[in-house]
Amino acid sequence: MTRKKQTDRVTITDVARVAGVSKTTVSRYLGGQYHVLSESTQARIKEAIEQLNYRPNQMARGLKRDRSYLIGMVMADISNPYSTAVLRGAEDVCKQKGYSILVCNTDNDPAKEREYILMLQSHRIDGLLINTTGKNNDFLRELANDCTPVVLIDRKVPVLGFDTVGLDNEQATSEAIHFLLNRGYKRIAYVSEPIAGVSSRRERAAVFTALADQYGYSADDLYEVNLQSPERLSEVLDHFLQRTQGEKPVIFAANGVVLLKLIRALQSKGISVPEDVAVISFDDTEWAALIGSGITAIAQPTYQIGMTAMERIFQRMEGDGSPAQNIAFAGKLIIRGSTPPVV
Amino acid sequence: MTRKKQTDRVTITDVARVAGVSKTTVSRYLGGQYHVLSESTQARIKEAIEQLNYRPNQMARGLKRDRSYLIGMVMADISNPYSTAVLRGAEDVCKQKGYSILVCNTDNDPAKEREYILMLQSHRIDGLLINTTGKNNDFLRELANDCTPVVLIDRKVPVLGFDTVGLDNEQATSEAIHFLLNRGYKRIAYVSEPIAGVSSRRERAAVFTALADQYGYSADDLYEVNLQSPERLSEVLDHFLQRTQGEKPVIFAANGVVLLKLIRALQSKGISVPEDVAVISFDDTEWAALIGSGITAIAQPTYQIGMTAMERIFQRMEGDGSPAQNIAFAGKLIIRGSTPPVV
DNA sequence: CCGGTTTCTGAAATCGGTTTCATTATAGCA
DNA sequence: TGCTATAATGAAACCGATTTCAGAAACCGG
Incomplete structure (x- = not known):
């Protein structure tokens, strides 16, 4: 019996070998197509996966499926608590769908913003949330030609067909x-x-x-x-x-x-x-x-803004082709001592 | 001449065709192996890349190279300004090296922490920064068997061979x-x-x-x-x-x-x-x-903590096999009015 | 007992890059 | 001139998944 080096990762082929089936069958199991698999086969694959502690490689899966299961999030200022509050909302939606978020902080620098977006594109992100610096409008407009869904947060870009989510x-x-x-x-x-x-x-x-x-x-x-x-x-x-x-x-x-x-x-x-x-x-x-x-x-309602923005991404991914929406949430005035009635 | 559908992305094969060379040659150009390429070939490839607006697919590249160019960052509480300050330091180091950061917020929930780490592993992240909940020690210890570099931030895990960075x-x-x-x-x-x-x-x-x-x-x-x-x-x-x-x-x-x-x-x-x-x-x-x-x-020194943690990751990636380090930065006392001398 | 479904499974192609190895052309040298 | 070293390039295998297509086995009705 040949044994792999420790550093080698377990692949679907290893699982197939241990379970005594083909890669195809294992792949079907991973994809949840249980109805085409016999009970005994399912059991053997399950067993093999656990025994080997197998985790599918998202890069390989993504390459073939043309999906990275990654969402890009480009924020103008991550140290602003607004950004992290939005992030939390966005993240919770993502997690539930099995997606992860690539976070980028542009420091309000348009050059950084461009670089990050190109970088994200080369990772073939499936969606993009942008809280833009506001100084890249031409560049952002080009994004509209790509098929990747984009949602702008808080800040809109004129003339563009992007969904936006923010405050009213x-x-x-x-x-x-x-x-x-x-x-x-x-x-x-x-x-x-x-x-x-x-x-x-x-x-x-x-x-x-x-x-x-x-x-x-x-x-x-x-x-x-x-x-x-x-x-x-x-x-x-x-x-x-x-x-x-x-x-x-x-x-x-x-x-x-x-x-x-x-x-x-x-x-x-x-x-x-x-x-x-x-x-x-x-x-x-x-x-x-x-x-x-x-x-x-x-x-x-920052958490809500993040959630909603991410939900728009997923709706677009799932084929929603309706015209771009501007979603604006009401703000809530919280009255405290700094504004007493004038006597 | 056949034309691809709009939704199809430009691939290295397209670049090769336009430049009149093979995929191999384009790949070498992308990899910066200019010394083996003739000037004229370089020029034609450069031209083709610009004309097509080509961006290499990191998933494909990563699959073969066994590198995702992704770093995972698992934070116990992202809404704590400490976390975002550290993130900024970490991000700047990453950006400079062409890496991106996958940010996860565990809300101090050990179950979320486990799920996120498994998720990150399946993306084959090249490094992992953890600000742990502190309630997953056994699980984290298993991580040490993987070859992926791990650095703990602020919170250590007993007995373990992980590098740590935080305050003294x-x-x-x-x-x-x-x-x-x-x-x-x-x-x-x-x-x-x-x-x-x-x-x-x-x-x-x-x-x-x-x-x-x-x-x-x-x-x-x-x-x-x-x-x-x-x-x-x-x-x-x-x-x-x-x-x-x-x-x-x-x-x-x-x-x-x-x-x-x-x-x-x-x-x-x-x-x-x-x-x-x-x-x-x-x-x-x-x-x-x-x-x-x-x-x-x-x-x-939060920014410094983030930078240093990420630098450790890269050093480990580049083969540094030295024993685990605990890096502790001095804190700085900032005296204000809330602690007057007792009279 | 036979043709036609239905159920379950696998071989091979594919995704878009990188890498190995082979090949061609040219230069250098005796 | 002939033979080898070097420079520049490409064909094909490969990374680890998914997907297409086809095949085997079991089942079913007439």
């Missing part, structure tokens, strides 16, 4: 602003990361701007800040707050990362929340409740 | 406790998630216990809390704080997640930090500086 930015922003107005705030600043190219930022900012005239706050108080340079945020605060004419000001942070830097800047300037300035923010981070008397925030 | 828990814990003692604290509580099976928790707690007698605080104030049930934490606080006899108490949180729940519990009880109780914690979370006057914390 219009509803959420509008609800938040109406809440502030009802509480008596008349001076509202909206602080966002650079808006160009990122649809969710654009949509949120657009609502802020659109409601300004109607409700009597200034659309000029829409500030874009690059969080890499902390001075800019500091200047913005000075500019906004010094113009306060007896009116209680409120600052609206466009996401959790902005909020973090904002709180840091306020603290270093000795400005108190909510005494000197009220604060509201997108993203209900785990720590939002802990800052002072809590920061009022708009919670996103 | 002894140094870090000891440094923190000495810091507290120097500041004049004599009543120290250490609050940890359940210690059984998780080496990093055990190591940290062991130092707390070991130094107790020597420095005159009580080793009884080591509390294990299951964070699923918030009442337990509340009871622990009551128990510890009511025994305070005029001495200023300090609570030492065993990681960032514990700290989060701790702060929440203290706030809901109306206990102020640092007036009523001082606080120190493992993990310098992004928000630690923002709570009150800041929480004193032990920062871990």
Whole structure:
């Protein structure tokens, strides 16, 4: 009897030999085609698989079936808790279907984004979730020619036939602003990361701007800040707050990362929340409740977003050819101490 | 001229045909064996690849080469920022080498951990990073028989020949406790998630216990809390704080997640930090500086941990057969307002 | 007892690459 | 000129699965 080296993996041929059947038969067993197999054959194969501790090689299987059982996930910023929350939702759906996720972090760098997508393609991923940097629109449009299903998360790409899943930015922003107005705030600043190219930022900012005239706050108080340079945020605060004419000001942070830097800047300037300035923010981070008397925030159903995005992938894989959908979930306003009623 | 269906991917055979050479020659080009190829052949292949927009199929390549160019990463809790910070370090090393990462989140569930590892094995991953649940030691030991390199992150498994990378828990814990003692604290509580099976928790707690007698605080104030049930934490606080006899108490949180729940519990009880109780914690979370006057914390070099772990994987892949290493990085104590000197 | 199903199984082709080995052409040298 | 070394290339086997197609055995009705 010949024995393989220890380093050699057990193959379907080994199983076939031990069970005394052909590779074909073993393959049918693996594929769950039990109805064409005799009971005794099934038993012998089962026995052999357990004895050898056999695990089929997905690369070989994938090559023939033209399926990798891999899903790519390209995130602009994996250290943002939003990303991992979405990942969890996506992963749970995948696991249940026997798929695994290849995670890539682009650090908001479009070059990295391109490289990663090419890399994923060469692994022949069966689906692709993208939270795009927003600076690769032409490149992404080419993806549409491939047959691989793509779902965009949070950020859309214009003109394109991709499914998208994210927050209903219009509803959420509008609800938040109406809440502030009802509480008596008349001076509202909206602080966002650079808006160009990122649809969710654009949509949120657009609502802020659109409601300004109607409700009597200034659309000029829409500030874009690059969080890499902390001075800019500091200047913005000075500019906004010094113009306060007896009116209680409120600052609206466009996401959790902005909020973090904002709180840091306020603290270093000795400005108190909510005494000197009220604060509201997108993203209900785990720590939002802990800052002072809590920061009022708009919670996103992140887990649900991840699940839904991945479910779209599978539906597309299973042949759903319907037109691209934009799926937008409502945000939920969580009221805390940072936005007290104006007296 | 025959034309393939749109859905068909370009293969090496197509490139060979267009370039007017054999598959073999194209393969050599792809493998970078330029020295055996004539200049003109190289040029024609390059041209053909670009024209066809060809991307080699990693499954086919992997099947023959017995390499998947995939690394598995199994994390106990991906929503812990520690995990994503480590992931970033690991990913950067991978990307540079042309590898991709399959990320799995076990939610501290040993059954999920087993399933994921089997799944990864069937993808024939070339390396495996595990932040283990700590409840699969027998199963993990079997992994050692496989030839695939494994590196454990943060949590070790007894008796095993795996490389490990993590924090120097002894140094870090000891440094923190000495810091507290120097500041004049004599009543120290250490609050940890359940210690059984998780080496990093055990190591940290062991130092707390070991130094107790020597420095005159009580080793009884080591509390294990299951964070699923918030009442337990509340009871622990009551128990510890009511025994305070005029001495200023300090609570030492065993990681960032514990700290989060701790702060929440203290706030809901109306206990102020640092007036009523001082606080120190493992993990310098992004928000630690923002709570009150800041929480004193032990920062871990997470990015470095991820990088180093992945580098070990590649070294093992390249044939390094040296005995298993335990690599422990020093933590850095970041002093903030939550631990003022006792007056 | 015979042709026709039905049930179960296997030989061989295939997926898209890599690798081994053989072949051709050209150069170098006596 | 003839013979060998070297450079450049290709045919075919191979990796480990799946799938097509065909064959053997058992069963069935007339």
